[in-house]
Amino acid sequence: MINNYKNKIISFYKKNKRMPVYTEIMKLVGFKSKNAVAKLVDKLISEGVLDKDSSGHLIPNKLIGEVPLLGLVEAGFPTMAEESVLDTMNIDDYLVKDKDSTYLLRVKGDSMIEAGIQEGDMVLAEKVSSEGSAGQKEVRDGDIVIALIDGGWTMKYYRNRTGKVFLEPANKNYQPIYPENELEVVAIVKGVIRKY
Amino acid sequence: MINNYKNKIISFYKKNKRMPVYTEIMKLVGFKSKNAVAKLVDKLISEGVLDKDSSGHLIPNKLIGEVPLLGLVEAGFPTMAEESVLDTMNIDDYLVKDKDSTYLLRVKGDSMIEAGIQEGDMVLAEKVSSEGSAGQKEVRDGDIVIALIDGGWTMKYYRNRTGKVFLEPANKNYQPIYPENELEVVAIVKGVIRKY
DNA sequence: AGTATAGGTGAACGCTCGTTCACCGTCAAG
DNA sequence: CTTGACGGTGAACGAGCGTTCACCTATACT
Numbered sequence A, B: 001m002i003n004n005y006k007n008k009i010i011s012f013y014k015k016n017k018r019m020p021v022y023t024e025i026m027k028l029v030g031f032k033s034k035n036a037v038a039k040l041v042d043k044l045i046s047e048g049v050l051d052k053d054s055s056g057h058l059i060p061n062k063l064i065g066e067v068p069l070l071g072l073v074e075a076g077f078p079t080m081a082e083e084s085v086l087d088t089m090n091i092d093d094y095l096v097k098d099k100d101s102t103y104l105l106r107v108k109g110d111s112m113i114e115a116g117i118q119e120g121d122m123v124l125a126e127k128v129s130s131e132g133s134a135g136q137k138e139v140r141d142g143d144i145v146i147a148l149i150d151g152g153w154t155m156k157y158y159r160n161r162t163g164k165v166f167l168e169p170a171n172k173n174y175q176p177i178y179p180e181n182e183l184e185v186v187a188i189v190k191g192v193i194r195k196y
Numbered sequence C: 001a002g003t004a005t006a007g008g009t010g011a012a013c014g015c016t017c018g019t020t021c022a023c024c025g026t027c028a029a030g
Numbered sequence D: 001c002t003t004g005a006c007g008g009t010g011a012a013c014g015a016g017c018g019t020t021c022a023c024c025t026a027t028a029c030t
Helices: A002-016 A022-029 A034-046 A091-095 B002-016 B022-029 B034-046 B091-095
Strands: A050-052 A058-060 A067-072 A087-089 A102-106 A122-127 A144-149 A152-159 A166-168 A183-195 B050-052 B058-060 B067-072 B087-089 B102-106 B122-127 B144-149 B152-159 B166-168 B183-195
Touching: A002 A022, A002 A034, A022 A034, A034 A050, A087 A091, A091 A183, A091 B091, A091 B183, A102 A183, A122 A144, A144 A166, A183 B091, B002 B022, B002 B034, B022 B034, B034 B050, B087 B091, B091 B183, B102 B183, B122 B144, B144 B166
Parallel strands: A067 B102, A102 B067
Antiparallel strands: A050 A058, A067 A087, A102 A122, A122 A183, A144 A152, A144 A183, A152 A166, A183 B183, B050 B058, B067 B087, B102 B122, B122 B183, B144 B152, B144 B183, B152 B166
16 A cells, blocks of 8 residues: 555656645545645655655655666676665766757667667767857767768767778778768767667 | 856756755845746746746756757757757656666676677666566567576576577577576566667 | 836735644554 | 554644735846
C-alpha cells in the first residue's frame, strides 16, 4: 500500500515536473485529512523515498529522477540489495553540460559505425560558437563533428593532424572527404544515446 | 540582463530540483519587491522560458530539462533558428521506462564492440523479474543481456534460436559461451550512453 | 518641454500552505 | 479484557504564497 502511495507521488512528479503539495497528495491517494498526508510523508522521508527542504516543501530525492549506478558490468549486479548501489546518477546532468548549445540529432547511415555510432542512434551535439554565442568549444583533431562541407551536411571525424583539414568516416567502405571550398564545423558530438 | 535572470532561475532549479517561489527569485536576482518578480515572471512566460500551473506555482517548461531535438544528422542544423527545432526531448524519460528496475553499469572489455558498445560506455539495464518484482520483461533471442553464467558475470547477446541457449559476443575474436551448468539472465540491456 | 513606457518599490489582499492538537476506530499482544 | 500502536479524521494556527494597486523614477521619443 505504501508503495502504491509512493508511485502515485512519483507519477505526479513526472507528469507535472514538480512535487505535489499536501492537499494534492490527499486527493491523489484518497485521504480526507492533510494530517494523514503529513504522517505518510514523514514515513516516506524516513524511508529515504522523499525529501523536504528547509521551507517544508517536498523535493524529489536521489531515488526520483536519478538512476542507480552499479559497478562494472563484469562485476554484475552485486547482490541486488539496496545497499550495494554504489551511487546514483542523473542522466541529463551527466550528458548535458551546456544547456543552451546542446542539441539532439538522429543518426542516419553507417559512416561512423566503427566508432560505435549506428543508424538510429541519437547524438548529443554541442554547437560551436559562431562568435558571441554560448559554446566556445574548440574543435580538436579526432573529435566527431557535425559539419557543413561544400554545401552538404555530414557527421565524421575531424582531422587536422598535418595542418590539412579533412573529414574521415569511421567505416572502411568510405573515403575521407577533403573540402573543395567550404568546411564549417557546426557542432561537436559530445555523447551518444541508443535505445533498444 | 533578462537572460541572466533566466539562468539564475534555471540554476536554482537544477540545484534544488524545484522551482523557486517569488521571494526566492527576489533574493536570487536582487529585487526588493515581489511585484518586480511578478512582472519578470510574466515576461519570461510570454517568452516561453517558464510556465505556471493552475495554482500559480512555477513549473519548468520544455526548455528546462529537455533537449531540443533537431532532425536527421544528414539534414544538419537547420538554419539554427529557434523555429527550426522540431521537438524537445527529455533524455531520462526517453531511456528509463521502468524506474524501479533500471540500473546503470559501466562497460568493461570489448566483447560487444561490433554491437556498438565500447569500453567505458554506460549501459541501461532493466532487471528481469525474479518473481513478484516489478520488471517482468521476457528475454528474447537477440537481446543484449547481463547474465550470470557458471558463476561469472558477462554482457552478451542472448541466443535461443534453436532451443539451445547460449551467449554470443559481438566480437569475432571471442567465442560463443555455452553454459555448463548455470545461465541466469539478470537484466536486459535497454540503452547505451556514451560521453566524449 | 512634454509624455509615454519600462522597470522598479512598498504595502495590502485573500488564500493556501505545512504544521499541530485532540480524537476515533481497528487490530494484535499481554 | 485491557492496552498500546497504527492509521486515519477534523479543525484550527500562523506563516508564506501569488496577486494587485498606487506610486516612483529613469530613459527615449515626439
